[in-house]
Amino acid sequence: MAGVPVASGSADPIARVFETPAVGQRVRLRGWLQRSRSSGGILFLLLRDRTGFVQATAKRDVIGDAKFTEAEHIQVEGSLRLSGTVAEDRRAPGGREVRVDEIEVIDAGLPFPIFQEQTEEFLLDKRHLAIRSADHVATFRVKAELLRSMRRFLDQEEVLEVTPPIITGNPAEGGAEAFTFDYFGHPGYLSQSAQLYLEALLFPHERVYSLTPSFRAEKSRTTRHITEFMHLEVELAWCDLPELMSFIERMIVDCLHDVAAKRPKELEALGRPPAELAALAAPFPRLTYAEALERLQKVGFPVQWGSDLGTAEERALTLEERSPIFLTHFPRELKAFYMLRSSSDERTVEAADLLAPEGYGEIVGASARETKVDLLVERLRAMGADPSEYEWYLDTRRHGSIPHAGFGVGVERILRWVLRREHIRETTPFPRTPSRHTP
Ligand code: 4AD
Ligand code: MG
DSSP, rough: OOOOOOOOOOOEEEEEEEESTTTTTTEEEEEEEEEHHHTTEEEEEEEEEETEEEEEEEEHHHHHHHHHHHHTTTOOTTTTEEEEEEEOOTTTGEEEEEEEEEEEEEOSSSSOOOOOOOOOOHHHHHHHEEEEESHHHHHHHHHHHHHHHHHHHHHHHTTTEEEOOSSSSOOSGGGGGGGGETTTEEEEESSSOOOOOOOHHHHHHHHEEEEEEEOOOOOOOOTTSSEEEEEEEEEEETTTHHHHHHHHHHHHHHHHHHHHHHHHHHHTTOOOOOHHHOOSSSSSEEEEEEHHHHHHTTTTOOOOOTOOHHHHHHHHHHTTTTTTTEEEEEEGGGGOOOBBSSSSSSTTSSSSEETTTTEEEEEEEEEEEOOOOHHHHHHHHHTOOGGGGGGHHHHSSSSSSOOOEEEEEEEHHHHHHHHHHGGGGSSSSOOBBEEEEEE
C-alpha cells in the first residue's frame, strides 16, 4: 500500500531470541503485532513472525514520546520493525523478552476485524485474514509437512511425478459430478481424477504419481466434501489389489510417523497427540463389503447386498477403531467403470476404500484396473457413458495391456482425520463448497 517503506536490511528470526546464547545480545526483528498493552510508560508488544512469538517492551523514556505514541496506535496485525536487547523475564511468554531501543512502524493497520466470537460465515467471508490465526498456521504447516513427506516416500519408492491435465474432454469418475464448461465450442470438464492419464503414462514409466487439484460438483453439503481438493494419485504397473493395499498402508504409516516427528507442537495444539500417529502400524485391518454388511446388520442398519455405504455406515464401522481399515470387494455396480472384476466372485470388483478411524470416513479410493477393452466398454455403457468418448483410454488396452492398480488420496480428508477437524474446509486455506467460491 502507499506509504509503506520498502523493506531493506536484514533481520533476525524471532526464534533466535530463544536460542541459548541470545541473552544480552541485540536483535533486529520484524513482523506483525499479535496484541499490545500500555501501562505506566511501558508498551508491551507481542510480535509474530513465521518462526514464532516474542514479547517486546518499549519504554517511553527510551524510544521517545513521538515513537511511543506512534507505536501505541499499532493495530492487531499491524506491521513493524524493532531492535533491542534480549533479556530473561520470567513473566514473558517463553521466559525472554526484547527490550526495545528502536521501533519503526511499517503499517499501523486498520482495526483487525477478526475476533474470538464471530460466526462461521463471517470468518469464511474474511478467510483471507482469518488464515493468520494460530490454528490455521498450525494446520497449513502440517499440511506442507504431509505433502513433503508423501513426495519423499514416493521418490524413495521410485514412483515418478508426472503432470496430467486439469482441462479434460471426458469425465473420469462419471459425468454427474463433473464441472463442465464450454471449451471453444466443445464440452470441457475439470478433472475429477488424474487416473486415466496416469494409466496412459504408466506404460513408459511403470510407476507414476501426480499431485493435482481435483474437482467434484457435488451439491451435498457434508463435513467431508469440498468441490476442489488436493488429490495425490498413484498408479503402479504389475500390481494387484493386495500389493496395492500394502503399498498404501506403508505410505500412510511412514508419512504420518514422519509428520508426528517433525510437527509435534502443531499436532498437539490442534488436539492430536503425536504419539497417536507414531503408534500407527501396518497392516491395517481388512474387511470385505460382505463382512461389513453383516457387521452393520447386527447393529441395526437396514443394509443389504448392493447398498451404498454412506457416512453413517462408515462412521459405525470405524468409530471404535484406532487404525484406518480397508473395506474391499464392493459390488461392481457401486463402483467406477475401470475397476477390475474379481475372478473369485464376478459380482465384485478388486477395489478397496481406506476408512479413517474415529468415524472420519473414506480417505483413499483404490483398485486394480480392468485390462480388457470389451469389459470396459460394457461398464461404460451400463453407466450411461458413450464409449467413443473414451477411445483414447481404450487404446491403452490395445498396445501391451498389463495388470496394474492405483489409488487416490484426498489430502484434506487425511488432514481432517489427523488434525481432528470437524469440517474439511478447515484443512484448506480457501475452501470451495457449493455455497462459496470466494474469497
Ligand atoms: O474415491 P475417489 O472418487 O477415487 C478416484 O477419484 C480414483 N480415480 C482415484 C485413483 O484411483 N487414482 O477419490 C479418491 C479420494 C477419496 O478417497 C477422498 O479421499 C478424496 O479423493 N475425495 C474428496 N476429498 C474431498 N472432497 C471431495 N468432494 C472428495 N471426493 C473424493
Ligand atoms: Mg471413493
